[in-house]
Amino acid sequence: MAIITGRAKRYDGTAIDYVLLFAWKTGRCLGKSIPDAAGNWSFDYDTNLIVGITYVADGCEPITHGAYELVLNK
Structure with missing residues (x-):
């Protein structure tokens, strides 16, 4: 298992x-x-x-970016 x-x-x-x-495709x-109080997720x-990543905050436009390739380390 890995973590981004x-x-x-x-x-x-x-x-x-x-x-x-x-999933990007x-x-x-x-x-x-859900981020902690410092914004860490x-x-x-x-x-x-x-993958693609979308940041969502009430009162703000969502921000989406990517594509990112997440690869398990062996």
């Missing part, structure tokens, strides 16, 4: 509401992460993936 981590904050420095990870949702994965 990140930090996401609003323009005022507070944490965003949640992070969505999705199909758009299928792979999971959701993580997502566990157990297979190689190509």
Whole structure:
């Protein structure tokens, strides 16, 4: 198993509401992460993936970026 981590904050420095990870080719949702108060989030994965990431915060436009290739270390 492996973990991808990140930090996401609003323009005022507070944490965003949640992070969505999705399969880049199909758009299928792979999971959701709720950041801590500092904006730190993580997502566990157990297979190689190509993902997109969407940051969601109330009162802000969602921000999506990718594609990222998540590869398990052997």
